[in-house]
Amino acid sequence: MSTVTQVREIVLMNLKSIPQRLGASLVIVIGIAGVVGVLVAMLSMSTGLNKTLTATGDPNRAMVLRGGANGELASFLALAAATQIKQDPAIARGADGLPLASGELIVITEVPRKGERSGANVSLRGVEPAGFTLRPELKLLAGRRFTPGLRELMVGKGAYTQFDGLQVGSKLKFRGSYWNVVGVFETGDAHDSELWADLETVQSAFGRSGASSVVVRLAYRDAFAGLKRRLESDPQLNVEVKTEQDFFSAQSSGLTRQIGFLTNIVAVIMAFGALFGALNTMYSAVSARTAEIGTLRALGFGNAPVVASVMAEAMALSLLGGLLGAVTAYLLFNDYSVSTLSGSFTQVAFNFSVTPGLVLQGLTWALGIGFLGGLAPAVRAARLPVTAALRGG
């Protein structure tokens, strides 16, 4: 028999005999399923967060903030500056001839998380009517838009699911008066974690003038460079102009990097634990098959097929474990919604997202652990002296 045929036969024979060692095999499968499950679940968290934060961002929209501000919360534009910004020729005009630009003011409110008493920071965004026209992706899920001038709120879908008392018809009490929740909206991005109200109402309730940022729709995509150059070089203004995409991906990068870092630490420690479990299993699998291996060797099977058979067993079991872990993570966590503190010090609600890429990443880890766990036992099996092996080790 050629080596290739030998390998094929012995691998098949070995894989078929796995059910006889079910208990031992289960150790590898469960151990690796644990690692992959945790890895995929944690990565799906940072993927979901990233998806939510970077989905905000139409290339046709730009944001103007105060120079050097690290986020909307720290940014402030006086009324005069906001008005001047809106007149830039790069900004598209609506059917009424007015610029599609919305001065927006961000303030933080505390809303209790569901089932808790202590408040979590939620952004309250004051928007101008143009804020709706320039965001055509906004959908009303329930109720209606707020009426300018009244203390009425619209809540994002993420905020609605994560926090308490935000149903249409309920009232929130802050700044000495009641605010009615009149609608629930969805934009599919970071705005879903926010509460929206009329800009001027927010300004008067919070004793603020001006805006945190001005969001504009570009007249055409390439108009951005001109807008940036004009506004940033204007000595009357001290502003920074960013595309919406750049702004929001910068907001998310720190958080996703931290989650990624923690995920890797947890996964590496768990992988170590699972690796030793795999080594144990494979050593005992080899020792259970000592006589069999001795017989094969006596029949003229070479070292390579023996190594291959042990490795194949380890890898097949790991792959199975990896799949089990990934599927479990998918079933338990895909679309699971949570909220946490984002870079701008307010809550961002998002869903876990188990993508094919993450599953692939989990399977790579599984195969890696299986490879390392199978290698030493495989070499030992190949090195067994035939005579000793035939006597059963």
Add this chain to the structure above:
Amino acid sequence: MLGKYLPLVWGSLLRKKTRTAFTLLSLAAAFLLIGLLQAVNSVLAGGADFLGANRLITQAKISFTTPLPMRLMPQIEAIPGVEHVGHSQFFGGVYQDPKNFFPQFAVNPQRLRDTYPEWTMPEDQWRSFISTQDGAIVGKILADKYGWKVGDIVPLNSFIWTQKDGSRVWQWRVVGIFSGRDREWSDRANLMYLNYGQFDEARVPQARGLAGVFVVRVKNPMDSGRIAAAIDGKFENSADETKTQSEQEFQLGFLKQLGDIGFIVNAISGAVFFTILILTGYTMSQAVRERIPELAVLKCLGFTDRTVLALVLAESFLLCFLGALAGLLLASAVTGALPPEYPIRTDGRVWLFALASTAALATVVGLPPAWHAMRIRIVDALAGR
């Protein structure tokens, strides 16, 4: 009694050294992870126990990021049972590089001293902090980190506060270096206090007179609840409604902002525990299966069924405890090596949790094979049936 059997139990662990070593290593890895995760959980669950119950924080009800006006202070001071009131405004300054982040608060120096007697500093430095408009005091840990001495000028670039001239770079003169009165407070001396004098005078006029949050020190901690309610009652239905809670709750609120971390931590711990249960359980059952004839010999020699059960259980306990101990010692070493700004420690709570889970693990893992070992019949076992 125990000493007599220990060599026997130990011997059975050493029977297959590689297997025991691998099992111990995977147990250690699992408990390292559980130790670290539970240390995080411990912070979320209780955390800042040492913060005095005699201090309350009054923040704007809407959010602590909205500053309260200074005019509320005399009204708070007038409430019976209030001993001292201080105010504190988060400054949000960056020193040289955004990575060098440490908290700074603009405070009234004398009021800081009254409300936080836990900070210790030489008398002359307190006096110069009170009398220097652009003065700042830094915690010992920070001073050591950046090599600051009394007399140094520290420029901070605030991402929140702008000066009248539009500049966001503020110069502060270091006039004192403070430490804590005990170890816990000394470990927290990694912040900076700025004199409210220069802060309020130099900022843009529309922001003047804003105090931030109020720190209320009460005479008797038993009165905290009543005083908190009295403060909030006073400003109810005004534009500046307040929320007053103990300093501990206030700090916890910050951590709670992180959201569902507790859930994630527990989910991972659960997955780790289940995985290790299967791994160790298999090892134990295999170890016993191989030794059935030996156990039968023990029974021939007069060991009772119960002793055999105890022997196998003891083996499982020893294995699990050794692995868990190694893992937790590692976890302690890791958390001990963290810089003081991360308050994650493997404290008593974590050790207790680990002890309980180790005992549970050892029982679940050891009981089935021990039961099996107890039930074997000598004749069958010796005959290899």
